[in-house]
Amino acid sequence: MPALPLHSAGPYVAGAYVVFFAIILIYVAIMATKLVRSERTLAELTELARQRHASQDDDPQ
Amino acid sequence: MTAPRTSSVVAALLRAQLRLELRTFESVPAMWLFAVTAFVLFHFGLDRDQLSGDLASGVLWVTLLLAALLAINRLYLADAEQGGFDGFLLSPADRTALLAAKVMTLLCYLVAVEIVAVPVFGVLLLQPPLGQALPGLLAVLALGDLGIAVIGALVGALAIRTQARDLLGPLVSLPLLVPVLLCVARATAPLFDPLHAGTLPLRWLVTVALYDALFGLLAFALFDFLLED
Amino acid sequence: MYGKGLRSLSLITAGAVTLTLAAVFFWAPNATYGFLEKILYLHVPLAIITLCGFVAAGLMAVAHLHTRDERWDMRSYVAIHISLIFGIAVLLSGSIWARGAWGHWWVWQEPTLVSFLLIMLLYATYQPLRFAIEDPERQARYASVFAITAGVFVPVCFGIVRLSPAYVHPRTLDNISGNLPGRMQVVFYLSMVSMTLLWVTLWKFEMTAKHVAAQLRQLRRALGEDHDDAPARRSAAPSLSRIASPN
Numbered sequence: 001m002p003a004l005p006l007h008s009a010g011p012y013v014a015g016a017y018v019v020f021f022a023i024i025l026i027y028v029a030i031m032a033t034k035l036v037r038s039e040r041t042l043a044e045l046t047e048l049a050r051q052r053h054a055s056q057d058d059d060p061q
Numbered sequence: 062m063t064a065p066r067t068s069s070v071v072a073a074l075l076r077a078q079l080r081l082e083l084r085t086f087e088s089v090p091a092m093w094l095f096a097v098t099a100f101v102l103f104h105f106g107l108d109r110d111q112l113s114g115d116l117a118s119g120v121l122w123v124t125l126l127l128a129a130l131l132a133i134n135r136l137y138l139a140d141a142e143q144g145g146f147d148g149f150l151l152s153p154a155d156r157t158a159l160l161a162a163k164v165m166t167l168l169c170y171l172v173a174v175e176i177v178a179v180p181v182f183g184v185l186l187l188q189p190p191l192g193q194a195l196p197g198l199l200a201v202l203a204l205g206d207l208g209i210a211v212i213g214a215l216v217g218a219l220a221i222r223t224q225a226r227d228l229l230g231p232l233v234s235l236p237l238l239v240p241v242l243l244c245v246a247r248a249t250a251p252l253f254d255p256l257h258a259g260t261l262p263l264r265w266l267v268t269v270a271l272y273d274a275l276f277g278l279l280a281f282a283l284f285d286f287l288l289e290d
Numbered sequence: 291m292y293g294k295g296l297r298s299l300s301l302i303t304a305g306a307v308t309l310t311l312a313a314v315f316f317w318a319p320n321a322t323y324g325f326l327e328k329i330l331y332l333h334v335p336l337a338i339i340t341l342c343g344f345v346a347a348g349l350m351a352v353a354h355l356h357t358r359d360e361r362w363d364m365r366s367y368v369a370i371h372i373s374l375i376f377g378i379a380v381l382l383s384g385s386i387w388a389r390g391a392w393g394h395w396w397v398w399q400e401p402t403l404v405s406f407l408l409i410m411l412l413y414a415t416y417q418p419l420r421f422a423i424e425d426p427e428r429q430a431r432y433a434s435v436f437a438i439t440a441g442v443f444v445p446v447c448f449g450i451v452r453l454s455p456a457y458v459h460p461r462t463l464d465n466i467s468g469n470l471p472g473r474m475q476v477v478f479y480l481s482m483v484s485m486t487l488l489w490v491t492l493w494k495f496e497m498t499a500k501h502v503a504a505q506l507r508q509l510r511r512a513l514g515e516d517h518d519d520a521p522a523r524r525s526a527a528p529s530l531s532r533i534a535s536p537n
C-alpha cells in the first residue's frame with residue numbers, strides 16, 4: 001500500500017472530505033427549499049383561515 | 062368447491078402458457094433471432110473471429126441474459142392486458158401457483174433458446190469444439206437458467222402493473238442478475254479453454270445454486286403481495 | 291410529533307462528528323499507512339452504515355407488509371433515500387481513494403466499490419418504480435416488495451463479489467480496516483458512531499419534514515381551498531393520509 005507523502009496525499013484526503021460535506025450541504029439546501037415552500041403554504045392557509053373567520057363574524061348565522 | 066391441488070394448478074397454467082406461446086410465437090423466435098444477431102454484433106464489435114476462455118464465456122452469457130430480458134418483459138403481458146390476473150385471483154387456487162408456472166415457463170423458453178443459441182455460438186464464435194464443454198455446460202446452463210427464471214418471474218410481476226413496464230423490468234432485473242452472471246461466467250470459462258476443457262469449478266455452481274434457492278424462497282414469500290388487487 | 295428529540299439528536303450528532311474529525315486529523319497516528327489512510331475513516335464507516343441502512347429499510351418494509359401501516363412505508367422510503375445519498379458519498383470517496391492508492395479513478399479490484407456500484411444501480415430504480423405506480427396503496431406495497439428483495443440482495447451481493455478470483459490478492463480496504471492498531475481502531479469506531487448518528491439524524495429530519503408537509507396538505511383540505519393550484523400530482527413519495535401519532 002503506497003504511503004504517499006503528505007503533499008501529494010493531502011489533496012485526495014481533502015477532496016474526499018470536501019465531497020462528503022458538499023453532499024450533506026446540498027441535501028440541507030434541498031430540505032431548506034422545501035421548508036420555505038411549507039412556510040409559504042402555511043402563510044396562505046393562515047390568511048385563508050383568517051378570511052374565513054372574518055366573514056363568519058360579519059354575517060352571523 | 063375445495064381448492065384444487067397446487068401441482069395440478071401449476072401444470073394447467075404451464076400448459077396454457079406454452080400453448081399460448083406455440084400459437085402466437087411471441088417470445089421464443091424473437092429470442093432466437095436476438096441471440097444470433099447479438100453474436101454477429103459481438104463479432105463486429107470485438108473484431109474477433111474466434112473466442113475462447115473467459116471472453117467466450119462472457120459473450121455467451123451476456124447474450125443469454127439480454128435475450129432473457131425480452132422474455133421477462135412479455136411474461137405477464139397477456140395476463141395484465143387481457144384480465145388474466147383477475148380471473149386467476151377469483152379462482153380458489155393458491156396464488157404462488159402462478160409464480161411457479163411463470164418460473165417454469167421462463168425455464169422452458171430459456172431451454173428452447175439455448176437449444177438454438179448454444180450450437181450457433183459454437184459454430185460462429187467458439188474456438189474450441191463445443192463437444193468438449195458439453196456435460197459441464199449443461200449443468201451451468203441449468204443453474205443459470207433457474208436463477209434467471211426465478212428473478213425474472215418476480216421482477217416481471219413487479220414491473221408489469223407499472224406504467225414504465227418495459228423499462229423497469231430490465232433495470233430492476235439486471236443488478237439482481239449480476240451475481241448469477243458472475244458465477245455462471247466464471248464456471249463456464251474453464252470449459253471453453255482453447256487447449257482442453259478445464260474442470261468445472263464447483264464453487265461457482267454451489268454459489269449460484271444457493272443464490273437461486275435464496276431468491277426462489279424470497280419470490281415465493283413475496284409474490285402474494287403483488288397480486289392482491 | 292416526528293420532531294420530538296430531533297434537536298437533541300442533531301446536537302449530539304454535531305458533537306460526535308466534530309470530535310471524530312478532530313480525532314482523525316489531530317489524534318490518529320500518521321505513520322503506518324500514510325496520510326491517504328485518513329480517507330478510510332470516512333469511506334468505510336459510510337459504507338457500513340449505508341448497507342445497514344438498506345437492510346434496515348428492508349426490515350421496515352417487512353413491517354409494512356405485515357401491519358399494513360403506511361408509516362412503515364414512509365420509514366422505509368426515507369431510509370432508502372438517506373442511504374442512497376450516503377451511497378453516493380461512498381462511491382465518490384472510494385473513487386478518490388482509488389485514485390490516490392492505485393492511480394485510477396476506478397478499480398475493479400476493490401470489492402466494496404464494485405458491490406456498491408451494483409447496489410446503487412439497483413436502488414436507483416426504486417424512485418422510478420414508485421413513480422410509475424399511481425395508486426398509493428399499491429405503490430407502497432410494490433415498493434415494500436422491492437425493498438425486501440433489494441435488502442436481501444445487499445449482503446448476498448457483497449459475499450458473492452468477494453468470492454470472485456480478482457480479489458484473491460490483498461483487499462486493501464479490508465486488510466487495513468481489519469487489523470488497525472490501537473489508536474486507529476478507536477478513531478474508526480468513533481467514526482462509525484458518528485456516521486450512524488448522522489444517518490439517524492438525517493432520517494428523522496426528513497421524516498419530520500414529510501410529516502409537516504402532510505399536515506399542511508391536510509390543513510389545506512380541511513379549509514376546503516377551492517383554487518388548489520396543483521391538481522393531485524402523481525408522486526413517488528409516500529404521503530401520510532392518516533395523520534396519526536408517529537410512535
